[in-house]
Amino acid sequence: MSASERSSSLTHLARLGFTSLSDADALLTEVEASTGVPRNAMTSGAQLAADADEALSALARIARRDADAVRRLHADEQGWRALWALLGASTGFADFFHRNPAELSELAGAGVTLPSSVELRDTLLDAVSAEDGFAADGGEAAWVALRVRYRRMLARIAAFDLLSASPVDHVPSVAARLADAAAAALEASLAVARTRVSGGAAGAGLFPRDQVARAKLAIIGMGKAGARELNYVSDVDVIFVAGTDEGAAEELSESRVVDIATRLAVQTMRGISGIEIEPPLWEVDANLRPEGKQGALVRTLDSHLAYYERWAKSWEFQALLKARAIAGDLTLGEAYVAAVQPKVWTSAARESFVDSVQRMRERVTEHIPAAEVAHQIKLGPGGIRDIEFTVQLLQLVHGLSDDRIRQRGTLEALDALVAEGYIGRNEASAFARDYRVLRLLEHRVQLRNLRRTHLMPSRPEELRVLARATGLAETGDGVWELWESVKREVRDIHVRLFYRPLLSAVAALPAEERALSAEQAHDRLAAIGFADPAGALRHIAALTSGLRRKAAIQRHLMPVMIRWFAEGVDPDYGLLAFRRLSERLGDTPWFLRMLRDSSAAAESLTRVLSGSRYIGELMEWIPESAAWLDDDELLRPRTGIALQQEARAIQARHGSLEDAMRSVRALRRRELLRTAMAAVIGTITIEEVADALTTITDVTIQATLRAVRPTIVPPEDADLDFSVIGMGRFGGRELGFGSDADVMYVYRANSVDPQRAHELAVKLVAALRTHSEDHRVPLDLDADLRPEGRNGPIARSLDAYAEYYRRWSLSWEAQALLRARGVAGSVKLIGSFMELADQVRYPATVDQQGLREIKRIKARVESERLPQGADPARHLKLGPGSLSDVEWLVQLLQLEHAHEVEGMRTTSTLVALKAAQQAGVIAAVPAARLTDAWRLASRLRSANTLLSAQTSDILPVDRKRLDGIGRLLGYPPRSATQVEEDYLGTTRRARRVFEKLFYG
Known part of the structure; x- marks a missing residue:
């Protein structure tokens, strides 16, 4: 052979996949000589070998022992292809055929079926x-x-x-x-x-x-x-x-x-x-x-x-899940399988079953040698075991009551779990795909030497062979990258599903609640707390009937969710609200996926719906809010800056005033709902609730003013300044659910005619009140704290306010200004008004006559403003030791001391009280009692509104409603008496402090 012919021959071998070209050339010459098979014909199947060099070396060894067997097989094209594939993928088969060359004849036609x-x-x-x-x-x-x-x-x-x-x-x-x-x-x-x-x-x-x-x-x-x-x-x-x-x-x-x-x-x-x-x-x-x-x-x-x-232990029943009679007396074997199956499918009801299975999986991982963890196809994180354990746990838990998911095979079980709604299609599809990939990798590494192993190779040449043997990648690096991506995906899905808390909840269901007749269900619903079990059954039927996937998932969720609803304040309303929410969301995939995959979200949903009509009614109009329950961060109140940016974007998108205000109202409802849900779940404090509600109201008024001003104030009067001043609890950033927004309106004419400026300001006030109205969640802009109260002008100029406070201001008006805070409109005008307010509310010398007048007014308020027939001790706002006692006392202390104590110059009741304590104005124990009373009354007031979706300042007498309020505050069930005693005791102690310091 000439040099050029030899070079061409070696190039041809390289194209076939050989790497040791000289050795391959020599071996081909040897086998050709011993078998008589031409070398070109001999290499016809070489491209099928994952490792062509290893395959040829094995072929030469076999030919040395039985050249005739090799020659005879070459006559069968399919058998020859099979031989190259086997020898190139498996040194184990190479050794087998070397020991038993006669077996080569059995490869004729192999590989077709x-x-x-x-x-x-x-x-x-x-x-x-x-x-x-x-x-x-x-x-x-x-x-x-x-x-x-x-x-x-x-x-x-x-x-x-x-x-x-x-x-x-x-x-x-x-x-x-x-x-x-x-x-x-x-x-x-x-x-x-x-x-x-x-x-x-x-x-x-x-x-x-x-x-x-x-x-x-x-x-x-x-x-x-x-x-x-x-x-x-x-x-x-x-x-x-x-x-x-x-x-x-x-x-x-x-x-x-x-x-x-x-x-x-x-x-x-x-x-x-x-x-x-x-x-x-x-x-x-x-x-x-x-x-x-x-x-x-x-x-x-x-x-x-x-x-x-x-x-037997729990793991033994998990092992029996796949039991099948495979040899020997099949009748006896099938009797064994039939006898153990009921035990397998009830094992999840054992105490701590889910925890034991989860821990067993963790122990498997913990016992992998450190050097093997990154290479373990079967046992390592993201390996085959993660898929198998996940599928088996889902089967065992839900198979308690559903025989349609009782399959032995992993892939068959995945299909059944998808069909019955226990796992999402995307997750199941990824699991099935990844399972096949992992199993193929495992098959190929075992074929290599026909030895039991579950380790990915680490040497580059071995990875190259694996890539060719699987067809999953073109290079060794490619197959390794694929393996790493599969591991990440498997581990992510495994962690989400295997540690799904709903599994423990389902497994813990009493046997009698997994499958009930209609009569039994009626009695059971009544027994666990549903006042209208017949109505509850209708809601359950509406949610679970039908063949669609949505109904299938609801059927799985219902037994657990019914128990959670029953543990809530109003199970009947909770179930009704859930049905309405489900109908509004329709087939939205994320909703049912969230409930199925996150028991924390599912349980939280039952809690907020059965505990708060305020939330239930808003969620019906904002159903996408259910997604917040799956992420505590989404329940955190949004910042004022974020809400301002969204409100401005709304106005930029909408050309008409009505469209813009419709979106602003939707923004307000959404954020009120977010805050309400966070309050009921307990992720924010009462101070954070108050701050969030105030911020929402601020943004709403600001957005409304920006929207209405262009329709009221023409360009030629643009020099008019107009601002809204927050008063009362709104000014103090202490709003509760259902609170009015006390405000005052101020303007500065600048170059605008004074009469014209006043007319425009009054029109702005009217437009603000009209366009901020919301029949679903009312926003009452109450201006009764303005000078002269209801008898005074609805809006005044800054100069008119200055003149009034200089000449005619009463003590209660100075007191009201202690809560004054700029909310919306001209920033310069707000600054000027605050300078004016500071002169009035933080006087250098105390007007003793004015203080006596404030005390007289407080006494009159207690006797005259209480609703007729109301028990003063149960009035959360005006009752003894309640909100007004604490707020009036703190405001009295501010009038007396804020000029000297800078920390008391605040609109916040609790901040001012704390500053007073730090300055020695009030002792620590009295301050703590006042703080406790203010917080508890504020929480009860908001809880009262959340529970019933109606504003009320009266602590209910009805035990069920009082218990419901207590549940919202974190009390255990049936704590109505404790709630009542806590409130009356707390306010009694606060009242003693008030009487001593306010009237003493």
């Missing part, structure tokens, strides 16, 4: 029954024949796998055939064992032949073998069950049967795993039996059941 389960069984049984040395050598020859025949069939399965266009799609069918092959091997080995144990081998018989024939042994496949998901080389987990025919029971004692069956089991295992000329197939692992390695290898069916009834 998979052998059937019947063919596998018949072929392996034929191998042991046809072996001439069966009886002469104690069965060893039969076992060798079995192993050779098994590997022949394994080669056919592998050839189909390796030659398929998309091996990842064939993972389920390949794994099923591998399980069928294992079952057939056990059946064949058991046939040999029966001969050995019954005296078929000279001098080896231990039991009479007729007794062995009557003794039954069923082999139960567990784990992957039971689920028909087996690997190429994997331990085959089994359980052995002994029994006899009914007619033989009198002749054979139970102990005798167990002795025979134990000997059969031992010999069966030896036939598969013992040391012989042909290497073992795989390990037969019986350690999942009762008591594990310490327990009897073989038990009768009754003995098994007695153990599972009394002693």
